[in-house]
Amino acid sequence: MSVCYRGGGSLSRYSFFRRTNSGISYKFPASPPSVADNQAWLEHLYQMEHSPSHFDDVSSSRSNAFTEFINFSSEFPYQVTSIPPDSKYINVKASLNNFTNVNYLHNSKNKLQQGGFVDTRIIKCSSGQGGNGVVSFYRDAGRAIGPPDGGDGGDGGSIYVQAVEGMNSLAKLKSSYLASEGSDGAGDQLHGARGRDILIKVPVGTVIRWCLDPGVVRALLRERTPEEKELPLKSFLQSCQKEIQCVGKRKFDKVPEHIQLFRSSYKPGEGWLFKGKPDEYHNGKDWFKDLNRKVKAYDYSLGKSELNNDRFPIFGIDLDKPMNKPLCLLKGGKGGLGNMHFLTQVIRNPRFAKSGRDGLSEYFLFELKTIADLGLVGLPNAGKSTILNRISNSKPRIGHWKFTTLFPTVGTISLGIDKPSFTVADIPGIIEGASQDKGMGLEFIRHIERSTGWVMVISLEEDEPLNQLHTLINELGGPEKIKKKNILVVCNKADIAANDPNSIQKYLNIKEYCDSKGWDSIPISALNNENIDELIFKMSECAKRPNPQS
Numbered sequence: 441m442s443v444c445y446r447g448g449g450s451l452s453r454y455s456f457f458r459r460t461n462s463g464i465s466y467k468f469p470a471s472p473p474s475v476a477d478n479q480a481w482l483e484h485l486y487q488m489e490h491s492p493s494h495f496d497d498v499s500s501s502r503s504n505a506f507t508e509f510i511n512f513s514s515e516f517p518y519q520v521t522s523i524p525p526d527s528k529y530i531n532v533k534a535s536l537n538n539f540t541n542v543n544y545l546h547n548s549k550n551k552l553q554q555g556g557f558v559d560t561r562i563i564k565c566s567s568g569q570g571g572n573g574v575v576s577f578y579r580d581a582g583r584a585i586g587p588p589d590g591g592d593g594g595d596g597g598s599i600y601v602q603a604v605e606g607m608n609s610l611a612k613l614k615s616s617y618l619a620s621e622g623s624d625g626a627g628d629q630l631h632g633a634r635g636r637d638i639l640i641k642v643p644v645g646t647v648i649r650w651c652l653d654p655g656v657v658r659a660l661l662r663e664r665t666p667e668e669k670e671l672p673l674k675s676f677l678q679s680c681q682k683e684i685q686c687v688g689k690r691k692f693d694k695v696p697e698h699i700q701l702f703r704s705s706y707k708p709g710e711g712w713l714f715k716g717k718p719d720e721y722h723n724g725k726d727w728f729k730d731l732n733r734k735v736k737a738y739d740y741s742l743g744k745s746e747l748n749n750d751r752f753p754i755f756g757i758d759l760d761k762p763m764n765k766p767l768c769l770l771k772g773g774k775g776g777l778g779n780m781h782f783l784t785q786v787i788r789n790p791r792f793a794k795s796g797r798d799g800l801s802e803y804f805l806f807e808l809k810t811i812a813d814l815g816l817v818g819l820p821n822a823g824k825s826t827i828l829n830r831i832s833n834s835k836p837r838i839g840h841w842k843f844t845t846l847f848p849t850v851g852t853i854s855l856g857i858d859k860p861s862f863t864v865a866d867i868p869g870i871i872e873g874a875s876q877d878k879g880m881g882l883e884f885i886r887h888i889e890r891s892t893g894w895v896m897v898i899s900l901e902e903d904e905p906l907n908q909l910h911t912l913i914n915e916l917g918g919p920e921k922i923k924k925k926n927i928l929v930v931c932n933k934a935d936i937a938a939n940d941p942n943s944i945q946k947y948l949n950i951k952e953y954c955d956s957k958g959w960d961s962i963p964i965s966a967l968n969n970e971n972i973d974e975l976i977f978k979m980s981e982c983a984k985r986p987n988p989q990s
């Protein structure tokens with residue numbers, strides 16, 4: 441019999457090789473396998489056992505599946521701690537706050553849910569376990585026990601994710617998703633049913649990162665020393681390090697790319713389900729030992745392909761466009777082999793089958809980062825919502841008290857049928873100290889991170905409006921971060937003391953500062969609808985211009 445391992449050449453009549461996306465892998469004989477099929481398969485496994493390098497280059501199609509969703513803007517600092525020569529991994533350390541979300545640890549529902557708007561969730565995802573193979577023998581009126589006909593277990597269900605239009609919050613997501621297990625095989629060579637997959641639909645703009653079980657992080661927080669308890673939560677998490685095993689470029693650059701996830705499936709040579717006679721009976725027989733040595737190579741290849749599949753990009757995936765087809769987050773476990781595969785010339789009555797492989801259970805952090813061309817930022821009460829109300833189809837809440845806006849609102853500004861429209865996101869007001877979690881903190885900045893331009897709204901009602909501008913710049917990350925965005929400064933409430941030279945001077949001071957930075961500026965009165973057309977024109981320019989440092 442001639443066999444070909446890697447494409448080309450001739451294949452045996454037992455075509456137990458299968459081309460998959462991840463290269464060539466081999467398959468057990470299809471049902472109903474004859475003694476010859478099984479013998480050929482086991483012979484092949486025997487050869488595999490003696491050339492383990494065959495399994496080493498199974499390329500990772502799953503890692504490639506994520507490629508188009510990787511966005512390096514969400515990269516965080518990490519340290520490569522070791523690259524053990526005897527493994528394929530790169531051990532990496534990074535601070536704990538990259539693997540959790542502070543809001544979850546506060547345990548405060550109010551912080552997570554405002555007006556039904558939820559933009560951060562930690563979700564437990566579990567793929568289903570594979571069904572077990574079954575021990576069964578063919579029977580009919582003339583035969584008490586015929587040849588083995590136990591079918592294979594069905595594969596466990598997988599967890600998929602898909603970004604769709606028309607959703608604008610993560611509120612409807614559940615806190616855990618569990619795909620169902622594959623069914624066990626049955627007699628008459630019947631395979632078990634596949635477990636049902638789960639599809640998680642998310643809004644466009646959702647970023648998904650692997651994270652730790654929040655229960656584990658909370659337990660760590662309970663063990664803090666009294667001095668550590670004095671520290672703000674963010675700083676404490678920053679000071680803790682989490683070590684993870686990654687895969688990536690090991691040579692020269694030493695760049696970790698994917699976090700390796702591990703299943704607790706049985707080890708090669710284990711996972712047998714015996715019927716009738718106990719384990720010791722089988723383990724003591726030479727014919728079983730010989731079979732198990734060969735099947736071990738099959739188990740090994742399963743484990744290897746699981747390791748190749750069970751990876752997730754270290755900096756997460758960014759679903760910033762509507763997706764035509766779902767993306768698999770966690771694959772279900774493979775079903776176990778039924779006893780029909782173990783009929784050989786030596787083994788006439790195989791009273792054993794293989795159990796299904798385990799599924800995976802992991803936590804993921806889902807973060808919604810709104811996709812809007814422009815972000816409206818300003819201190820509370822500057823008039824951001826009034827502006828959005830004036831210029832777009834959006835109707836955000838307006839009030840003379842601070843923090844009327846509690847969650848982001850996106851409005852679309854239409855410039856006419858022949859011109860492209862653009863979108864603007866209004867986020868809650870930012871106060872001095874927001875970067876240290878004061879007021880509503882900077883939680884909502886994620887919604888304007890993607891925006892091409894930031895429209896800074898200043899109120900001319902204040903005594904020193906230029907100070908407001910400086911506060912905003914500092915809280916938004918300082919001049920360096922601002923440099924990456926197109927900036928338009930809007931001086932609102934120009935109607936208040938409109939003819940007062942003092943008021944005019946306030947605007948001129950801001951304009952002078954903006955000119956020195958190369959930023960555009962404009963005085964308006966959103967309340968009285970003054971200069972709004974000019975504002976819309978300037979905003980459309982700001983949304984269109986390429987970013988200064990992109």
Ligand SMILES: Nc1nc2c(ncn2[C@@H]2O[C@H](COP(=O)(O)OP(=O)(O)OP(=O)(O)O)[C@@H](O)[C@H]2O)c(=O)[nH]1
Pocket residue numbers: 818819820821822823824825826827837838839840841842843844845846867868869870932933934935936964965966967968
């Ligand atoms: N006189 C005057 N008042 C204005 C103008 N624009 C807004 N206001 C008033 O300022 C107050 C605050 O306006 P909002 O639009 O809610 O301000 P905001 O910046 O969204 O406030 P937060 O939600 O706290 O961030 C309201 O009472 C508005 O009526 C304006 O051009 N002139």
